[in-house]
Amino acid sequence: MKLLKGLWIGFWSGLILGVLLKWVQSVTGEQVYTLLLNVDFIPVIGDVQWSEVTEFIFHMSISLVIGIVFVFLAKRRKYTFGQLVILSLLMSIPFPFLYFLLADLAINADVPAVNDWSAFLYWVFGHLTYSLLLPILYKTFERKNAVSQ
Template identity: 85%
Template sequence: MKLLKGLWIGFWSGLILGLLLKWIQSVTGEQVYTLLLNVDFVPVIGSVQWSEITEFIFHMIIALVIGVVFVYVAKRRNYSFGQLVLISLLMSAPFPFLYFLLSWLAVEAEVPAATDWSAFLYWIFAHLTYALLLPILYKTFERKNAVSQ
């Protein structure tokens, strides 16, 4: 049950993150969605010209793993919602730094420069939304299961 709950939470939070960044990119022109999906620097797979859907699936695999890890941590104790938010924020702490790393590592993709502060703020906003979705979805799932039992 933990695995399924983690996959469910990872799926929805990852989907919303991806769609949010895609929307931000379409409205602002900042290439933050492109940055999220870019894998051109990864050995072996980076040399392949992947479709957007395949790159999105790569993103979703990472989101699924994070969702499962979050649920396994959350299930260890009966954490309050505030504690779950804190756990999620701690788990998400590397995400802002990934902006810089991914910007620097990009080979061919047109991604924002590491010094593009507006793109960085969009990245932070979207990933903060993602981090807050993890405990919200977790508690929603818990409440839904409690009602159905």
């Protein structure tokens, strides 16, 4: 059950993050969605011209793992919603820093510059949304299961 719950939470959180950043990119022109999906710097994988759908699947795979880890940590004891939010935010500490790393490592992709502060803020906003979705979806899933039992 933990695994399925983690997959469910990771799926929806990752999907919403992807849609949100794609929308931000379409409205602002900031290439934050492109940055999210870019894998051109990864040896072997980066040499292939992947479709957007495949790159999105790569993104979703990472989100599924994060969802599973979040659920396994959350199930270790009975956390309040506030404690779940703190847990999620602690797990999310690397996300803002990934902006700089991914922007710097990009080879061919048209991604924001490392010092593009508006793109950075969109990135942080999107990932903060993602982080808050983890505990919200966790509690939603718990309530849904409690009703059905």
